[in-house]
Amino acid sequence: MDDIVKKIVVLGSTGSIGRQTLDIVRAFPGRFEVVGLGNGFNTPLFKRQIDEFKPVFISTMGEIEAGYGGAKQAPFEDIVALPEVDLVVAGTVGCAGMLPTLAALNAGKTVALANKEVIVMAGPLLLAAAEAHGATILTVDSEPSAIWQCLEGEVSKPSRLIITASGGAFRDRTWGSLRDVTPEEALKHPTWDMGDKITIDSATLMNKAFEVIESRWLFDIPFDRIDVTIHRQSIVHSMVEFADGSLKAQLGPTNMGQVIQYAMFYPERQANSDLPRLNAVSMGSLTFEAMDRTLYPCFELGLEYGQKSGTYPAVLAGADEAAVSLFLQREIRFTDIPDLVSDTLAAHRPVVNTTIGDTVDASRWATENTLARHSKSTILS
Amino acid sequence: MDDIVKKIVVLGSTGSIGRQTLDIVRAFPGRFEVVGLGNGFNTPLFKRQIDEFKPVFISTMGEIEAGYGGAKQAPFEDIVALPEVDLVVAGTVGCAGMLPTLAALNAGKTVALANKEVIVMAGPLLLAAAEAHGATILTVDSEPSAIWQCLEGEVSKPSRLIITASGGAFRDRTWGSLRDVTPEEALKHPTWDMGDKITIDSATLMNKAFEVIESRWLFDIPFDRIDVTIHRQSIVHSMVEFADGSLKAQLGPTNMGQVIQYAMFYPERQANSDLPRLNAVSMGSLTFEAMDRTLYPCFELGLEYGQKSGTYPAVLAGADEAAVSLFLQREIRFTDIPDLVSDTLAAHRPVVNTTIGDTVDASRWATENTLARHSKSTILS
Numbered sequence: 001m002d003d004i005v006k007k008i009v010v011l012g013s014t015g016s017i018g019r020q021t022l023d024i025v026r027a028f029p030g031r032f033e034v035v036g037l038g039n040g041f042n043t044p045l046f047k048r049q050i051d052e053f054k055p056v057f058i059s060t061m062g063e064i065e066a067g068y069g070g071a072k073q074a075p076f077e078d079i080v081a082l083p084e085v086d087l088v089v090a091g092t093v094g095c096a097g098m099l100p101t102l103a104a105l106n107a108g109k110t111v112a113l114a115n116k117e118v119i120v121m122a123g124p125l126l127l128a129a130a131e132a133h134g135a136t137i138l139t140v141d142s143e144p145s146a147i148w149q150c151l152e153g154e155v156s157k158p159s160r161l162i163i164t165a166s167g168g169a170f171r172d173r174t175w176g177s178l179r180d181v182t183p184e185e186a187l188k189h190p191t192w193d194m195g196d197k198i199t200i201d202s203a204t205l206m207n208k209a210f211e212v213i214e215s216r217w218l219f220d221i222p223f224d225r226i227d228v229t230i231h232r233q234s235i236v237h238s239m240v241e242f243a244d245g246s247l248k249a250q251l252g253p254t255n256m257g258q259v260i261q262y263a264m265f266y267p268e269r270q271a272n273s274d275l276p277r278l279n280a281v282s283m284g285s286l287t288f289e290a291m292d293r294t295l296y297p298c299f300e301l302g303l304e305y306g307q308k309s310g311t312y313p314a315v316l317a318g319a320d321e322a323a324v325s326l327f328l329q330r331e332i333r334f335t336d337i338p339d340l341v342s343d344t345l346a347a348h349r350p351v352v353n354t355t356i357g358d359t360v361d362a363s364r365w366a367t368e369n370t371l372a373r374h375s376k377s378t379i380l381s
Numbered sequence: 382m383d384d385i386v387k388k389i390v391v392l393g394s395t396g397s398i399g400r401q402t403l404d405i406v407r408a409f410p411g412r413f414e415v416v417g418l419g420n421g422f423n424t425p426l427f428k429r430q431i432d433e434f435k436p437v438f439i440s441t442m443g444e445i446e447a448g449y450g451g452a453k454q455a456p457f458e459d460i461v462a463l464p465e466v467d468l469v470v471a472g473t474v475g476c477a478g479m480l481p482t483l484a485a486l487n488a489g490k491t492v493a494l495a496n497k498e499v500i501v502m503a504g505p506l507l508l509a510a511a512e513a514h515g516a517t518i519l520t521v522d523s524e525p526s527a528i529w530q531c532l533e534g535e536v537s538k539p540s541r542l543i544i545t546a547s548g549g550a551f552r553d554r555t556w557g558s559l560r561d562v563t564p565e566e567a568l569k570h571p572t573w574d575m576g577d578k579i580t581i582d583s584a585t586l587m588n589k590a591f592e593v594i595e596s597r598w599l600f601d602i603p604f605d606r607i608d609v610t611i612h613r614q615s616i617v618h619s620m621v622e623f624a625d626g627s628l629k630a631q632l633g634p635t636n637m638g639q640v641i642q643y644a645m646f647y648p649e650r651q652a653n654s655d656l657p658r659l660n661a662v663s664m665g666s667l668t669f670e671a672m673d674r675t676l677y678p679c680f681e682l683g684l685e686y687g688q689k690s691g692t693y694p695a696v697l698a699g700a701d702e703a704a705v706s707l708f709l710q711r712e713i714r715f716t717d718i719p720d721l722v723s724d725t726l727a728a729h730r731p732v733v734n735t736t737i738g739d740t741v742d743a744s745r746w747a748t749e750n751t752l753a754r755h756s757k758s759t760i761l762s
């Protein structure tokens with residue numbers, strides 16, 4: 001069993017998930033071969049990764065000289081579909097990951113998907129593509145991964161999913177008091193170390209709405225059977241309830257490495273001394289509190305529009321991406337995020353009988369519309 | 382799937398596990414057919430069960446008129462081996478359950494085993510019998526059941542089992558302060574409603590040692606990879622840790638019905654509105670504290686002798702059964718239990734290359750020796 005070498009492509013290789021994926025590759029010599037790397041704009045780090053992992057193919061949104069490190073440059077969509085690829089790790093962020101993810105699924109690949117926005121945008125369409133081409137989506141998101149682990153081996157469908165929420169950076173403050181928080185404050189997550197976009201989404205709890213939507217599609221369970229509980233310690237990553245009243249929970253340290261590694265080795269489990277471990281024997285107190293949904297406007301908005309059919313979920317994702325980016329650039333206040341997203345959703349004319357192309361168009365429209373309305377309001381004000 | 386009728390034999394039908402098993406049979410008309418019932422000495426209830434469930438065969442340690450309810454009387458060992466039997470629920474208590482359990486395994490049956498003492502006495506021998514005859518042991522013990530549920534679908538062996546312990550009736554008292562506790566006090570379990578023997582074993586924590594031993598055999602994991610944690614709420618019934626640092630826990634209400642039902646329907650899960658449910662969304666605080674093993678002499682004794690090969694584990698079980706019985710009859714003090722068990726273990730001359738017959742003989746010897754030494758010491762004192 002130890003001799004199988006998985007040939008992998010890592011998209012978003014210089015991001016938080018990408019770097020941790022390559023840490024795992026490093027920790028298990030002979031178990032993974034990096035066939036392709038895809039990157040955004042962090043060219044210096046990307047070059048170092050090329051030097052170290054010697055991928056055959058690379059793709060980048062930045063600029064890199066032809067033939068650097070002996071790698072061939074090719075579009076993201078082509079690299080993920082190479083015949084020799086066993087696993088695509090989609091560590092991309094936001095709507096940009098949609099077309100590479102779709103290409104990998106259309107090529108019948110196993111996709112370890114950290115880029116949850118694409119499932120929010122087009123869950124049913126991606127699942128249909130996976131089914132049509134014998135592809136598999138493995139979640140790399142700690143809460144859905146917990147649910148996945150709890151469902152392994154169960155023949156009966158779950159009766160309820162209980163997603164845990166740390167509550168994010170501002171869990172002890174009311175929404176009204178957050179008007180003047182800075183990006184630096186919002187980026188201080190109480191329990192998880194993650195990329196910027198997801199950390200801001202965690203602070204607004206939009207991320208928790210996204211996890212509900214992601215779980216709804218990945219585990220084929222109605223929205224009204226997914227609950228969220230405030231669990232401040234982030235040790236229980238989520239729970240599943242079964243018809244007979246039994247529940248299973250997955251627990252672990254607050255470290256994405258374990259979540260990534262589970263998808264990379266699935267169904268095997270491998271010891272990795274680089275990763276922190278939990279001392280479950282004396283872990284003290286774990287708390288679970290019902291969540292007051294009315295306290296979190298982004299969560300409400302996310303759940304409302306994430307459940308709609310057509311292009312609304314894509315607009316939700318695209319508008320949120322723009323709003324978070326504006327906040328990180330100090331262009332808007334933290335508390336403007338839901339208002340901006342809400343206004344874009346209100347302006348949207350939804351497309352029914354949606355295709356993936358429609359969702360990409362809708363999310364781009366939403367991003368542009370959100371940015372444009374902000375500039376306009378800034379000029380006017 | 383709903384049409385399969387399981388033909389079952391319930392041993393110990395008038396005991397706590399037996400009665401709850403029949404409650405589940407009642408709750409699912411058309412899913413179970415009671416082919417046989419086995420009973421100890423509670424004849425009035427046994428007769429009512431015969432009237433209601435109309436078993437073809439019965440076996441009792443009490444007296445019942447020939448042909449009562451149209452049922453044929455036969456030895457326990459014969460009833461469990463009937464060709465039509467799909468599932469034997471061993472709701473018996475103590476060493477008496479050994480030979481019927483062995484007979485069921487030798488006949489290739491699936492045995493839902495609540496009678497943990499038989500696994501303590503002869504775990505490796507019973508597993509060998511099961512393997513030789515294609516039989517299956519399904520645990521009906523909440524902590525091992527939790528571990529079983531957490532291991533379902535996992536291809537890699539667990540790296541550690543974490544068994545939870547409520548701490549029993551006297552968890553907030555020191556051993557030294559328990560000299561004068563009454564059977565009534567010891568029978569007040571803080572979280573579980575169970576039979577008398579197991580409730581006293583829970584108060585001494587001998588039961589927790591038995592669960593460690595049971596888990597060691599059922600899940601084929603070394604003793605030094607089984608931990609116990611004090612979890613006062615009894616909501617997390619146990620946990621499993623994997624090589625990658627991920628843990629799974631099984632949670633539920635403190636109700637044996639769910640544990641019994643899981644084994645009866647396995648691998649299916651069925652809704653049963655008779656059983657209590659847990660509200661996991663707002664369950665408040667769950668605590669996990671390292672256990673100070675030196676506080677519990679029965680736990681230490683149980684672990685020490687339960688790990689030994691040969692007939693020591695059977696003597697442990699037999700001596701404990703006698704000591705608990707003496708305590709319930711107010712013949713000895715609560716704090717005498719470990720001393721009495723320890724003296725019997727010290728007096729034992731172990732048999733190596735043990736057979737099941739040896740374990741039965743050893744446990745009988747231990748029971749008799751424990752009772753006899755007590756009478757002797759009473760006469761002398």
